[in-house]
Amino acid sequence: xxxxTQPPSASGTPGQxxxxxxxxxxxxxxSNTVNWYQQLPGTAPKLLIYSxxxxxxxxxxxxxGSKSGTSASLAISGLQSEDEADYYCAAWDDSLNVEVFxxxxxxxxx
Amino acid sequence: QVxxxxxGPGLVKPSQTLSLTCTVSGGSISSGGYxxxxxxxxxxxxxxxxxxxxYSGSTYYNPSLKSRVxxxxxxxxxxxxxxxxxxxxxxxxxxxxxxxxNWGSYRPGEFDYWGQGTxxxxxx
Numbered sequence: 001x002x003x004x005t006q007p008p009s010a011s012g013t014p015g016q017x018x019x020x021x022x023x024x025x026x027x028x029x030x031s032n033t034v035n036w037y038q039q040l041p042g043t044a045p046k047l048l049i050y051s052x053x054x055x056x057x058x059x060x061x062x063x064x065g066s067k068s069g070t071s072a073s074l075a076i077s078g079l080q081s082e083d084e085a086d087y088y089c090a091a092w093d094d095s096l097n098v099e100v101f102x103x104x105x106x107x108x109x110x
Numbered sequence: 111q112v113x114x115x116x117x118g119p120g121l122v123k124p125s126q127t128l129s130l131t132c133t134v135s136g137g138s139i140s141s142g143g144y145x146x147x148x149x150x151x152x153x154x155x156x157x158x159x160x161x162x163x164x165y166s167g168s169t170y171y172n173p174s175l176k177s178r179v180x181x182x183x184x185x186x187x188x189x190x191x192x193x194x195x196x197x198x199x200x201x202x203x204x205x206x207x208x209x210x211x212n213w214g215s216y217r218p219g220e221f222d223y224w225g226q227g228t229x230x231x232x233x234x
Contacts, residue, residue: 002156035220037157044206044227045157050220088157092217098172099159099218 004102011108017077020105022089032092034072039086084109112137114207114225128194132207139165140185145210145218148192150203197232204229
């Protein structure tokens with residue numbers, strides 16, 4: 001049972017916009033920034049979004065992040081087949097004193 | 111471009127100590143500004159943060175693993191290491207080393223560079 005709750009799966013067709021939610025609490029998302037990671041099959045996670053809504057250099061602007069209260073969201077517009085991956089949200093938890101991750105969402109491009 | 115590479119035994123016997131090293135290239139651990147971290151992923155599961163070390167030697171560990179974890183740094187070799195003692199099958203996982211931003215707090219920031227990961231299996 002992960003501290004941050006994500007839907008286990010999401011799907012969309014090429015060109016569509018999909019969103020992935022991440023629900024937490026006042027001790028993690030409510031008081032700290034959220035980061036998102038993309039993990040392609042068989043590879044290490046890659047930083048996708050940091051500080052709630054910032055994109056590292058090289059990440060397409062099709063990816064965007066937002067945060068409101070104790071929840072965060074990752075949006076992917078213009079879905080492409082290469083976006084098929086697992087997506088994880090993460091944040092520091094002030095009560096547990098640990099970096100916590102969501103359980104991951106497997107995105108399927110139909 | 112910063113690169114991280116994990117190395118160490120892929121098989122460890124139960125009750126023994128798991129030891130891994132992460133070699134950093136393209137950047138110096140001694141330059142400061144980052145937390146050098148270990149994260150693991152159980153087979154088919156999500157990510158678990160183990161802890162980090164700063165170039166000065168300061169460490170911060172996941173409380174659930176703290177009694178068994180030691181992270182150390184060798185700035186002369188630009189490496190940092192993980193030791194996890196008294197391992198069981200539950201410690202079987204892919205272990206990643208990663209660099210986390212330091213935003214001026216003990217809380218690590220985003221993990222912006224990751225090693226490729228190394229699978230460690232605990233079995234007799």
